[in-house]
Amino acid sequence: MYIISNAIKNLFRNKGRNILIAAVTLAIIISAVVTLTINNASSVIIDEARLDIASRVDISIDLFTHGRDGRQTITVEQYVSFADSAYLRHTVFQAEMQAWFGNFFAVGDFEMGLTPPPDPNMPHSPVGKLTGHSEPSHISGFGTYRHFVEGRMFESINEAIITEELANLNSLQLGDIIHIESAFQHGKHFELEIVGIFSHEVDEVEAFQSIVWEMMGFSLPSMISQNEIFTSFETLMSVGWETADGLDMRLEYYLRNPNDLVRFEAEVRAKGLPDVFGVTINQAALDRVTGPLEGMRSAAMTFTIVILILGAIVLVLVSYLAIRERKYEVGVLRAMGMERGKIACGIFSEAIMITALCLIIGLGAGSAIAQPMADRLLAGEVETQAEAVMGAEEGGRVLMSGGQVQTDDPASGYRPISDIEVAIGMDVIIQIIFIALALAAVSSVIGIIRITQYEPLKILRERA
Numbered sequence: 001m002y003i004i005s006n007a008i009k010n011l012f013r014n015k016g017r018n019i020l021i022a023a024v025t026l027a028i029i030i031s032a033v034v035t036l037t038i039n040n041a042s043s044v045i046i047d048e049a050r051l052d053i054a055s056r057v058d059i060s061i062d063l064f065t066h067g068r069d070g071r072q073t074i075t076v077e078q079y080v081s082f083a084d085s086a087y088l089r090h091t092v093f094q095a096e097m098q099a100w101f102g103n104f105f106a107v108g109d110f111e112m113g114l115t116p117p118p119d120p121n122m123p124h125s126p127v128g129k130l131t132g133h134s135e136p137s138h139i140s141g142f143g144t145y146r147h148f149v150e151g152r153m154f155e156s157i158n159e160a161i162i163t164e165e166l167a168n169l170n171s172l173q174l175g176d177i178i179h180i181e182s183a184f185q186h187g188k189h190f191e192l193e194i195v196g197i198f199s200h201e202v203d204e205v206e207a208f209q210s211i212v213w214e215m216m217g218f219s220l221p222s223m224i225s226q227n228e229i230f231t232s233f234e235t236l237m238s239v240g241w242e243t244a245d246g247l248d249m250r251l252e253y254y255l256r257n258p259n260d261l262v263r264f265e266a267e268v269r270a271k272g273l274p275d276v277f278g279v280t281i282n283q284a285a286l287d288r289v290t291g292p293l294e295g296m297r298s299a300a301m302t303f304t305i306v307i308l309i310l311g312a313i314v315l316v317l318v319s320y321l322a323i324r325e326r327k328y329e330v331g332v333l334r335a336m337g338m339e340r341g342k343i344a345c346g347i348f349s350e351a352i353m354i355t356a357l358c359l360i361i362g363l364g365a366g367s368a369i370a371q372p373m374a375d376r377l378l379a380g381e382v383e384t385q386a387e388a389v390m391g392a393e394e395g396g397r398v399l400m401s402g403g404q405v406q407t408d409d410p411a412s413g414y415r416p417i418s419d420i421e422v423a424i425g426m427d428v429i430i431q432i433i434f435i436a437l438a439l440a441a442v443s444s445v446i447g448i449i450r451i452t453q454y455e456p457l458k459i460l461r462e463r464a
Contacts, residue, residue: 008353017318018350018354020318021315021318021319021351021354021443022354022357022358024311024314024315024318025311025315025354025355025358025436025439025443026358026361026362026365027307027311028307028308028311028435028439029358029359029362029363029366029432029435029436029439030362030365030366030369031303031304031307031366032304032307032308032362032366032431032432032435033362033363033365033366033367033369033370033424033428033432034300034304034366034369034370034373035300035301035303035304036304036428036431036432037366037367037370037374037422037423037424037425037428038296038297038300038370038373038374038377038420038422039297039300039301040425040427040428041374041420041421041422041423042293042294042296042297042420043297045290045293045417045420046290046293046294046297049286049289049290049417050258050286050290051258053281053282053285053286053289054258054281054282054283054286055089055254055255055256055257055258055281056252056253056254056255056281056282057252057253057254057255057261057264057279057280057281058278058279058280058281058282059074059082059251059253059268059273059277059278059279060277060278061276061277061278073244073245074244074249074273074274074277075242075244076237076241076242076244076247076249078271078272078273079244079249079251080093081271082251082253082268082271082273083251083253085253085264085267085268087255087256087257087260087263087264087267088253088254088255088256088264089254089255089256090254091251091252091253091254092133092134092135092138092251092252092254093132093133093134093233093251094131094132094133094134094138094233094249094250094251094252095131095132095233095236095237095244095247095248095249095250096129096130096131096132096247096248096250097129097130097131097132097182097183097188097236097246097247097248098126098129098182098183098184098246099126099127099128099129099130099180099181099182099183099229100125100126100127100128100180100181100182100183101127101128101178101179101180102178102179102180102181102189103178103179104166104169104170104172104178104179105169105170106127106128106166106224106227107163107165107166107169107224107226107227108224108226108227125183126183126184127183127227128224128227128228128229129227129228129229130160130180130190130229130231130236131228131229131230131231131236132230132231132232132233132234132235132236132237133230133231133232133233134232134233134234136153136154136230136232138252139230141200142198145200145201146198146199146200146201147198147199148161148196148197148198148199149164149197149198149199150174150196150197151174151194151195151196151197152195152196153195153196154195154196154230154231154232154235155195155232156232157232157234157235157238158190158191158192158193158231158235158238159192159193159195159231159232159235160178160192160193160194160195160196160229160230160231160235161194161195161196161197161198161229161230161231162178162194162196162197162198162229163197163198163199163200163225163226163227163228163229164197164198164199164200165200165226166226166227166229167194167197172194172197173194174194174195174196174197175193175194175195176193176194177191177192177193177194178191178192178194178229179191180192180229182246183246184245184246185241185245185246187239188239188241188246189239190231190235190236190239192229192231192235200225200226258281261279261280261281264279265279289417290417291381292378292381292382292417293378293381293417293420295381296374296377296378296380296381299377299381300373300377308435311439312439312442315439315442315443316442316443318443319442319443319444319445347444348440348441348444350444351440351441351443351444352440354440354443355436355437355439355440355443356436358436359432359433359436362432363424363429363432366424366432367423367424370422370423370424371421371422374420374422375419375420378417378419378420
C-alpha cells in the first residue's frame with residue numbers, strides 16, 4: 001500500500017517531468033488509436049473488394065501481346081465446362097450478340113434497322129446489342145443510372161427488356177413481340193416479348209466515349225447504349241451456338257479463394273484452353289477501387305511508426321535524465337530496508353498511472369479524431385489517384401473474347417472508394433492497451449535498471 005501511495009505523491013512532486021512524459025505518451029496513444037482504427041476499417045473494405053474483384057477471373061486474349069495471328073476462339077461447351085470446377089464458388093453466364101433489328105428502328109438511325117441486306121446470306125450491319133444474363137442482378141446500372149419505367153425484369157425464356165428511348169421511337173409497349181437477328185451469324189433469329197421498359201441515363205464517362213467515337217468517325221447505332229436489349233442467357237443460347245463466333249462471351253468465374261487462381265488456370269488449360277488466352281483477375285480494377293485506401297493506410301501507418309519511434313526515444317531520454325533526481329530517494333528507501341523489487345514496482349506504478357490516464361483520454365480523443373482524419377486522408381488519396389489515372393485512361397487494352405474484338409479499359413466501370421466509416425472497436429482497444437503497457441515499460445525500465453544498480457550507502461555518500 002505504501003508503494004502505491006508513495007507513487008501517487010511522486011507524481012505531484014515531479015510535475016514537470018511527468019507532464020512531459022504524459023504529453024509524449026498521450027500523443028502516441030492518440031495517433032495509434034487513429035491509425036489502428038483507420039487501418040482496421042480499411043482492411044475490412046479492402047478484403048471485401050478483393051473477394052469481389054480479385055476472386056473474379058477473366059478469360060480473354062490480349063491482342064496487344066499476341067497479335068492477330070494468335071486469334072482463337074473457345075467453344076460455348078468449353079466455356080460451360082470451365083464453370084464445373086471445385087475452385088469456383090459461383091459462375092455468372094453472360095454473352096453479348098451484335099444485333100440486327102428486324103421489325104423496328106434503332107435509336108440514331110431510321111434506315112439501317114429495317115433495310116435488309118442485298119444478299120440474305122450476307123452479314124447485316126449491327127444496329128444494336130442483345131445481351132443475355134444468367135443473373136439479372138448482375139446487369140450493371142440498375143438502381144443507379146438505369147431504372148424501370150414500367151414492367152419487370154425478364155424471368156422466362158424469350159422475354160426481354162428494352163430502353164425507354166427504343167420503345168418511344170417505335171411505339172413499343174409491354175407485351176409486344178420484337179424480331180431480332182444476329183448481325184454476323186445467319187439463321188440466328190429471336191422473337192422476344194417485351195416485359196420491361198427502363199430508362200438509361202448517360203453518365204459522364206459514356207458521354208465522353210460517345211464524343212471520342214464521333215470525332216473518330218465511328219459513331220454507329222450499335223455503339224449507342226440505348227440500343228442494348230437484355231434477355232436471359234438461356235434465351236440467347238436457345239438458337240444453338242456450336243462456337244462462340246458471333247458472341248462476346250463474358251462469363252464471370254468467381255473463385256472460392258483468390259489464391260486459387262493458379263490452380264484454376266491449370267485446370268482450364270487441361271480442359272483445352274489455348275495458351276493465347278489469359279486467365280487473370282482484374283488487377284487494374286482492384287487497384288483503382290482500393291488504391292486510395294491502400295495509400296491512406298500506408299500514410300497513416302508510416303506516421304504512427306515515426307511517432308512510436310520518436311516517442312520511445314523521448315521517453316527513454318526523459319527517464320535517463322531523471323535518474324539523478326531519483327537516486328537520493330532510492331538511497332533512503334534502500335537504507336530503510338526496502339527491497340529493490342519493491343522500489344522498481346513503485347517506479348513502474350508511477351508509469352502505469354500516467355499511462356492509464358493518457359489511455360482514457362487518448363481513446364476518447366482518438367475516437368473523435370479518427371473519422372475527420374480518415375475523410376481528409378482519403379480525399380487527398382482519391383484526388384491524387386484521379387490525376388494519375390487521367391493519363392492512363394487514354395489508352396485501353398485490346399482484348400478478344402469469344403471471337404469478338406473489343407477495346408477495353410480493364411478498370412472501366414470501377415470507381416475508387418471515396419468514403420469510409422471508421423469506428424473504434426474492441427480489437428483496437430486491446431491493441432492500444434498493449435501499446436500503452438509497452439510505453440509504460442519503456443518510460444520506466446531505464447530508470448529501474450540504472451537506479452537499482454546503486455548501493456544505498458554510495459548514494460547517500462554522494463548526496464552528502
